[in-house]
Amino acid sequence: MRVGILGGGQLGCMLAESLLTLGAQVRFFEPSPLAPALARYAGTTCAPFNDTTALSAFFSACDVVTYESENVPLEPLRALGELGQKLRPGLDVLRISQDRAEEKTFFTKNRLPCARTLILDKIGDLPAAASDMGFPFVLKTARGGYDGKGQWKVRGLAELGGLAPLRQGAPGRFVIEELVDLRAEVSVIVGRKPTAQGDAVSLFPVFENHHHDHILDLTQIPAHLSERQRALLCALAIKTARDLDLEGLLTIEFFLSDRPGAGTSVESDGLHIRINELAPRPHNSGHLTRKACTISQFDQLARLLVGLPPATPHLHEGGWAMAQLLGKVWGSRKHLDLSTLVDHPAVVEVMDYGKTEVRPARKMGHLIAMGANADEAVDFALRARHQLTGSLLS
C-alpha cells in the first residue's frame, strides 16, 4: 500500500512510523520546506495545496491519502474528481469538520448534543444575532480557527462594537455560541471501518483535557468520570462516527458542565455533556496512547488506512499524563536540552517535534508520565516539565 499524508507536522510524522511498521510506503505532501517531515522522510512533495498539478500527481501515486489537519483546503481536493475518492476520512467528513457552521448543522440534523449556536453568513449579521442569543457568547470564525485563534468572548453590548472582525468587516461565515459553563473537557478517539456486514468500531479510553490560554496543556487517563458517564461519551462518539459514515479515525471533543444551558445536552450522573468539535484525525490529546495503550492512535489510523479493521487497544495499569511543550517555554533553543531531565522511570517519553521555527503558542513537543493513578501521573508530568523547561506551564 502506498499511503499519502497531507501535512508533514508532528501528527503526520508519528503516523508515518505506524504505517512503516505495517510495511506501507509513505509519502508526504507539505507546503512548508521547514516542516519536520521534509528533513526526515524520503520522497516528500513540497508544494502548496492549491497546486492542482502536484496534488493530482501525488494522489495518482498513492492508493489512499489522509490528512493531519482538517484545515487542509477543500476546494483543490474537490477539484481532483475521482482521484479525490482516495481521501480517508472522505471529503464530506473533511467539509463538515473544517467549518463550524457545517459542523453545527450536522450536530443539529443528527440530534447530537451541542451548545446553542447561530450561524452568521456575514459578520454584519452579528448585532441582530447577538440580540437573539443574549450575552455572554463566543464569536468564532467558521473556518481556520484552532487553539483559540479566531475566537472572541463577548460579555456584553459594550464589547460588541469593539470586536475586530466586525470593525474590519472580516470576510467569511461566523458562528456565535452560548458560553458554556465548563467543568471539564474530555475527548474520545474512535476508529471505524464500514463493512458490508455493518461496521467495525473501536474506541480509546476517554481523555481528560486541561487547557491553558485555549491550547491543550495537559491530558490524563483515566478521566475522572463515572462508568455511566464514560459509557455515554463512548455511545455519543460511536453515533457521531456512524452519522458521518466515517472511514478512518475521528476525535470528538466534549464539553462537560454542571448546567444544561440553552442548547442541547445529555445528562449523566449530574454532568451535562455536549460535543464541542470534531477532528477527523489523530489528536494531540491522543499522544498518551503511544505509551498508555497497546495500540496507539497512530497505529489505529495506519491499520484503517491499509484496509484493516480497527484493533482493540488495551489500557496499561495505573495512570498516565501528557504535558504539552509550547514555544513559550522552549525559548530560543532549537532543541530541548534533555540532559536537564535526570532519569525518572515515571517519564516514559519526551518528544521533540523537530520544528525549526519557534513561536510562543506553537506545540514544539510533549512529554508523557505514568503513575499509580492519573493524579500522580499529572504530578510527575508537571514536575518533569518544570525540570525540563523551568516553567510549570506548557
Next chain:
Amino acid sequence: MRVGILGGGQLGCMLAESLLTLGAQVRFFEPSPLAPALARYAGTTCAPFNDTTALSAFFSACDVVTYESENVPLEPLRALGELGQKLRPGLDVLRISQDRAEEKTFFTKNRLPCARTLILDKIGDLPAAASDMGFPFVLKTARGGYDGKGQWKVRGLAELGGLAPLRQGAPGRFVIEELVDLRAEVSVIVGRKPTAQGDAVSLFPVFENHHHDHILDLTQIPAHLSERQRALLCALAIKTARDLDLEGLLTIEFFLSDRPGAGTSVESDGLHIRINELAPRPHNSGHLTRKACTISQFDQLARLLVGLPPATPHLHEGGWAMAQLLGKVWGSRKHLDLSTLVDHPAVVEVMDYGKTEVRPARKMGHLIAMGANADEAVDFALRARHQLTGSLLS
C-alpha cells in the same frame, strides 16, 4: 544532534524512530539500494563500507555514529583515524564482538564464563585442535557468522575430513567450542553511559529465546527463571558492559545448561550459565520491549547516542511473546497480507520490515502478543503466526 546509522535494515529503521522522537537528525549509510531505510528516510548515503571517501564524509556530517550489525567491516572504520572516535559503541567493542576469537579471548581475560574454546589461526590446525578438544564440538568461523551460518557441528572423527572449510582450505581464523548441553537460551540487553562519577547502567528484563534452525524464532518475557538466576544474569551482563567500557547498548546471549561442561560456567539454582556471544546493538530478541516496556531497546540506545543516561524501563503487567516471521513462511509475497489476521487484542504489533527481496532464512517481520503470563502470550503469538502465514514455524 546529528546521528549516523551504519546499516539500513529493520534494526536501523526502528532506531531511527526513537532518535527522531528525541529531535535528533538521522542519516543512514547503507551499501544496498534495496535496504528498507533507503525508500523511507531522507538523505541516505548508498555506498559500500570500504568507500572511505563516502564513509569519511558521512562521519564528518555526524556528531555520533552507531551500527545495526557488528559485521560492519572494521578496517575502513579504523582508517578514519580521529573521526572514528565518533563511533558508539566504540571500535574496541566492535572489534571484540565481530570476531569469535577476540570475543573468547576477552571472556577468558575477564573471567567471564564461557564454553571451552580453542582458537585456530588457520583451518589446517583443526585436526590437532580436535584431538585436544575431543568430540563432539562446534567449528565456527571467527568472523561473519550469524543465524547458524559459518557453523558446523562435528560429532566424531569420521565427520572431520568431510568438513567443507577444511577440504576447501577456507581462509581466516576459526574457533572450536565444546558442544554445550543446552536447556535454554536467554539474552540480556544492557545500556551504559560511563561518567566521571562512575557509570550509569540500565537493564531490560531477561528474554527467554527459542531458536529454530539456529535462527531466533520466539522470545518471551518473563523468562522461566528464579530471582537468583535472574540477578546473576544481570550481574554478569553489567560486568561484561563494564569490562568492555561500553558506551551504548549491548546484548549478551547466554547458554543455560544442566551440567557444568569443560569450560567455565557459573551455577545458580541448578542452572549452569555461560555467555555465548555479544551483540553491541539492539537485538531481535529485544523487539518485545517496543510493547512490553515503557522504554524500548531503541529508545534506550537513542538516549545514549544523544548523550543522555539510560532510562529505567518498566515492564508492563502480564506476559509477552515475539514470534519472528521468516522468508520461508513469507513466500513469494512482497508484503504480508494482514487481513488474514482478524482483530485479536492479544496481538499488539505486526511488523513488516519492508524488505523487497525474500530469502527463506531472512527475517522479514515479527509479531508481538501479550497474555496473562508468558506461556499464554507464546500461545497467542504462535496462533497468530499460524493464522497469518499458514505455518506454525517462523
